[in-house]
Amino acid sequence: QQQVKQSPQSLIVQKGGISIINCAYENTAFDYFPWYQQFPGKGPALLIAIRPDVSEKKEGRFTISFNKSAKQFSLHIMDSQPGDSATYFCAASIKGSGGYQKVTFGTGTKLQVIP
Amino acid sequence: GAVVSQHPSWVICKSGTSVKIECRSLDFQATTMFWYRQFPKQSLMLMATSNEGSKATYEQGVEKDKFLINHASLTLSTLTVTSAHPEDSSFYICSARDTASGAFGYTFGSGTRLTVV
Numbered sequence: 698q699q700q701v702k703q704s705p706q707s708l709i710v711q712k713g714g715i716s717i718i719n720c721a722y723e724n725t726a727f728d729y730f731p732w733y734q735q736f737p738g739k740g741p742a743l744l745i746a747i748r749p750d751v752s753e754k755k756e757g758r759f760t761i762s763f764n765k766s767a768k769q770f771s772l773h774i775m776d777s778q779p780g781d782s783a784t785y786f787c788a789a790s791i792k793g794s795g796g797y798q799k800v801t802f803g804t805g806t807k808l809q810v811i812p
Numbered sequence: 813g814a815v816v817s818q819h820p821s822w823v824i825c826k827s828g829t830s831v832k833i834e835c836r837s838l839d840f841q842a843t844t845m846f847w848y849r850q851f852p853k854q855s856l857m858l859m860a861t862s863n864e865g866s867k868a869t870y871e872q873g874v875e876k877d878k879f880l881i882n883h884a885s886l887t888l889s890t891l892t893v894t895s896a897h898p899e900d901s902s903f904y905i906c907s908a909r910d911t912a913s914g915a916f917g918y919t920f921g922s923g924t925r926l927t928v929v
Binding site: 800 | 816818821844846853854855856857858861905907909918919920921922923925
Protein backbone atom coordinates (compact mmCIF):
# COMPACT_ATOMS: atom_id res chain seq x y z
CA GLN A 698 0.00 0.00 0.00
CA GLN A 699 1.45 3.31 -1.09
CA GLN A 700 1.12 5.62 1.88
CA VAL A 701 2.30 8.69 0.00
CA LYS A 702 0.94 9.20 -3.50
CA GLN A 703 2.71 11.58 -5.86
CA SER A 704 1.75 13.09 -9.19
CA PRO A 705 2.55 13.65 -11.94
CA GLN A 706 5.04 10.93 -12.76
CA SER A 707 6.82 13.25 -15.18
CA LEU A 708 6.62 16.93 -15.95
CA ILE A 709 8.00 19.14 -18.69
CA VAL A 710 8.10 22.86 -18.02
CA GLN A 711 9.44 25.75 -20.03
CA LYS A 712 12.26 27.79 -18.55
CA GLY A 713 10.81 30.52 -16.36
CA GLY A 714 7.57 28.64 -15.78
CA ILE A 715 6.12 27.21 -12.60
CA SER A 716 6.56 23.52 -11.81
CA ILE A 717 3.92 22.02 -9.55
CA ILE A 718 4.14 18.57 -7.97
CA ASN A 719 1.38 17.19 -5.79
CA CYS A 720 1.34 14.63 -3.01
CA ALA A 721 -1.32 13.06 -0.83
CA TYR A 722 -0.93 10.98 2.28
CA GLU A 723 -3.06 8.57 4.26
CA ASN A 724 -1.60 8.41 7.74
CA THR A 725 -2.58 11.38 9.89
CA ALA A 726 0.21 10.48 12.32
CA PHE A 727 2.84 11.75 9.86
CA ASP A 728 4.42 14.79 11.46
CA TYR A 729 6.98 16.02 8.96
CA PHE A 730 6.85 16.44 5.21
CA PRO A 731 10.14 16.90 3.35
CA TRP A 732 10.84 17.20 -0.34
CA TYR A 733 13.97 15.72 -1.86
CA GLN A 734 15.76 16.41 -5.13
CA GLN A 735 17.69 13.63 -6.80
CA PHE A 736 20.02 13.85 -9.76
CA PRO A 737 20.86 10.70 -11.78
CA GLY A 738 23.31 8.43 -10.00
CA LYS A 739 23.18 10.44 -6.79
CA GLY A 740 21.42 10.15 -3.48
CA PRO A 741 18.48 12.43 -2.67
CA ALA A 742 19.16 15.82 -1.15
CA LEU A 743 16.76 17.59 1.19
CA LEU A 744 15.21 20.55 -0.58
CA ILE A 745 12.60 21.95 1.78
CA ALA A 746 10.36 20.59 4.50
CA ILE A 747 7.24 21.55 6.40
CA ARG A 748 5.41 20.58 9.58
CA PRO A 749 1.64 20.00 9.48
CA ASP A 750 0.85 23.03 11.64
CA VAL A 751 2.08 25.35 8.88
CA SER A 752 0.13 25.96 5.67
CA GLU A 753 2.96 27.31 3.55
CA LYS A 754 6.73 27.52 3.59
CA LYS A 755 8.86 29.36 1.09
CA GLU A 756 12.59 29.12 0.52
CA GLY A 757 13.84 31.02 -2.48
CA ARG A 758 12.09 29.73 -5.58
CA PHE A 759 10.68 26.70 -3.75
CA THR A 760 7.36 26.77 -1.90
CA ILE A 761 5.49 24.02 -0.08
CA SER A 762 1.74 24.39 0.29
CA PHE A 763 0.16 22.16 2.92
CA ASN A 764 -3.53 21.32 3.34
CA LYS A 765 -3.94 19.31 6.52
CA SER A 766 -7.67 18.72 6.20
CA ALA A 767 -7.28 17.36 2.68
CA LYS A 768 -4.11 15.48 3.58
CA GLN A 769 -2.36 16.98 0.59
CA PHE A 770 0.78 18.98 0.02
CA SER A 771 2.52 20.34 -3.01
CA LEU A 772 5.82 21.73 -4.20
CA HIS A 773 5.91 24.81 -6.38
CA ILE A 774 9.11 25.74 -8.20
CA MET A 775 8.91 29.31 -9.44
CA ASP A 776 10.96 30.57 -12.38
CA SER A 777 12.00 27.00 -13.21
CA GLN A 778 15.50 26.63 -14.63
CA PRO A 779 17.16 23.87 -16.66
CA GLY A 780 19.34 23.16 -13.62
CA ASP A 781 16.18 22.19 -11.73
CA SER A 782 15.79 19.18 -14.02
CA ALA A 783 15.87 16.24 -11.64
CA THR A 784 13.61 13.75 -9.94
CA TYR A 785 11.67 15.12 -6.99
CA PHE A 786 10.35 12.99 -4.16
CA CYS A 787 7.85 14.07 -1.58
CA ALA A 788 8.03 12.24 1.70
CA ALA A 789 6.30 11.94 5.03
CA SER A 790 7.81 10.91 8.28
CA ILE A 791 6.66 9.60 11.62
CA LYS A 792 8.56 8.99 14.81
CA GLY A 793 9.49 5.32 15.03
CA SER A 794 9.70 3.18 18.13
CA GLY A 795 13.42 3.88 18.34
CA GLY A 796 12.86 7.62 18.62
CA TYR A 797 14.00 8.37 15.08
CA GLN A 798 11.91 9.61 12.19
CA LYS A 799 10.86 6.89 9.76
CA VAL A 800 10.55 8.31 6.26
CA THR A 801 8.13 7.11 3.57
CA PHE A 802 8.81 8.36 0.07
CA GLY A 803 6.43 9.18 -2.73
CA THR A 804 6.87 7.60 -6.14
CA GLY A 805 8.84 10.51 -7.60
CA THR A 806 8.35 13.08 -10.36
CA LYS A 807 10.86 13.48 -13.12
CA LEU A 808 11.03 17.17 -13.96
CA GLN A 809 12.50 18.43 -17.20
CA VAL A 810 12.88 22.16 -17.70
CA ILE A 811 13.39 23.04 -21.33
CA PRO A 812 15.06 26.26 -22.49
CA GLY B 813 26.80 20.69 6.58
CA ALA B 814 26.53 17.03 7.42
CA VAL B 815 28.15 14.71 4.91
CA VAL B 816 27.51 11.02 4.40
CA SER B 817 30.06 9.14 2.37
CA GLN B 818 29.08 5.91 0.68
CA HIS B 819 31.56 3.49 -0.88
CA PRO B 820 31.86 2.10 -3.44
CA SER B 821 29.80 4.22 -5.81
CA TRP B 822 29.43 1.27 -8.16
CA VAL B 823 30.35 -2.38 -8.11
CA ILE B 824 29.99 -5.32 -10.44
CA CYS B 825 30.16 -8.78 -8.94
CA LYS B 826 29.62 -12.35 -10.04
CA SER B 827 26.53 -14.23 -9.03
CA GLY B 828 27.06 -16.10 -5.76
CA THR B 829 29.63 -13.72 -4.32
CA SER B 830 29.16 -11.21 -1.51
CA VAL B 831 29.50 -7.45 -1.68
CA LYS B 832 30.03 -5.00 1.17
CA ILE B 833 28.86 -1.39 0.99
CA GLU B 834 30.09 1.17 3.51
CA CYS B 835 28.26 4.22 4.78
CA ARG B 836 30.18 6.77 6.84
CA SER B 837 29.07 9.95 8.54
CA LEU B 838 32.08 12.20 8.02
CA ASP B 839 31.57 15.08 10.42
CA PHE B 840 28.93 13.87 12.82
CA GLN B 841 27.95 10.87 14.86
CA ALA B 842 24.98 8.83 13.80
CA THR B 843 23.47 6.34 16.22
CA THR B 844 20.97 5.41 13.56
CA MET B 845 21.48 4.96 9.85
CA PHE B 846 19.06 3.79 7.22
CA TRP B 847 19.49 1.61 4.16
CA TYR B 848 17.30 2.05 1.11
CA ARG B 849 16.98 0.28 -2.19
CA GLN B 850 15.92 2.01 -5.37
CA PHE B 851 15.02 0.33 -8.63
CA PRO B 852 15.29 2.31 -11.88
CA LYS B 853 12.73 5.08 -12.09
CA GLN B 854 11.18 4.02 -8.81
CA SER B 855 11.03 5.37 -5.31
CA LEU B 856 13.30 4.60 -2.39
CA MET B 857 12.20 1.65 -0.33
CA LEU B 858 13.46 1.39 3.23
CA MET B 859 15.21 -1.92 3.76
CA ALA B 860 16.43 -1.64 7.31
CA THR B 861 17.35 0.65 10.15
CA SER B 862 20.86 0.26 11.43
CA ASN B 863 21.44 0.93 15.13
CA GLU B 864 24.90 1.41 16.57
CA GLY B 865 25.83 -1.42 18.88
CA SER B 866 22.67 -3.43 18.36
CA LYS B 867 20.87 -5.50 15.78
CA ALA B 868 19.38 -3.86 12.74
CA THR B 869 15.64 -3.60 12.30
CA TYR B 870 14.51 -4.96 8.95
CA GLU B 871 11.41 -3.99 7.04
CA GLN B 872 8.84 -6.60 6.16
CA GLY B 873 9.91 -8.73 3.24
CA VAL B 874 13.64 -7.97 3.52
CA GLU B 875 15.77 -11.06 4.11
CA LYS B 876 17.97 -10.56 7.14
CA ASP B 877 20.37 -13.32 6.17
CA LYS B 878 20.83 -11.93 2.70
CA PHE B 879 21.32 -8.30 3.61
CA LEU B 880 23.65 -8.24 6.60
CA ILE B 881 23.93 -4.92 8.39
CA ASN B 882 26.61 -4.01 10.86
CA HIS B 883 26.78 -0.68 12.70
CA ALA B 884 29.94 -1.10 14.74
CA SER B 885 30.67 2.55 15.41
CA LEU B 886 28.91 5.89 15.56
CA THR B 887 30.22 6.81 12.12
CA LEU B 888 30.10 3.58 10.14
CA SER B 889 27.39 1.22 8.97
CA THR B 890 27.93 -1.54 6.44
CA LEU B 891 25.52 -3.46 4.25
CA THR B 892 26.70 -6.82 2.94
CA VAL B 893 24.73 -8.44 0.14
CA THR B 894 25.46 -12.12 0.56
CA SER B 895 25.34 -14.69 -2.24
CA ALA B 896 24.28 -11.99 -4.65
CA HIS B 897 22.05 -12.80 -7.60
CA PRO B 898 21.08 -10.73 -10.66
CA GLU B 899 17.78 -9.76 -9.02
CA ASP B 900 19.79 -8.02 -6.27
CA SER B 901 21.08 -5.57 -8.86
CA SER B 902 19.87 -2.17 -7.73
CA PHE B 903 20.86 1.23 -6.38
CA TYR B 904 21.51 1.08 -2.65
CA ILE B 905 21.46 4.30 -0.63
CA CYS B 906 22.17 4.98 3.02
CA SER B 907 21.14 7.94 5.11
CA ALA B 908 21.88 9.30 8.54
CA ARG B 909 20.76 12.14 10.75
CA ASP B 910 22.98 14.47 12.66
CA THR B 911 21.12 14.30 15.96
CA ALA B 912 23.28 17.02 17.45
CA SER B 913 22.04 19.54 14.92
CA GLY B 914 18.51 19.38 16.26
CA ALA B 915 17.16 19.59 12.74
CA PHE B 916 15.19 17.01 10.82
CA GLY B 917 17.62 16.82 7.94
CA TYR B 918 18.48 13.30 7.00
CA THR B 919 21.58 13.31 4.84
CA PHE B 920 21.86 10.73 2.11
CA GLY B 921 24.94 9.12 0.67
CA SER B 922 25.55 9.22 -3.06
CA GLY B 923 24.42 5.64 -3.47
CA THR B 924 25.99 2.43 -4.70
CA ARG B 925 25.05 0.94 -8.03
CA LEU B 926 25.29 -2.85 -7.69
CA THR B 927 25.26 -4.99 -10.79
CA VAL B 928 25.32 -8.76 -10.36
CA VAL B 929 26.33 -10.70 -13.47
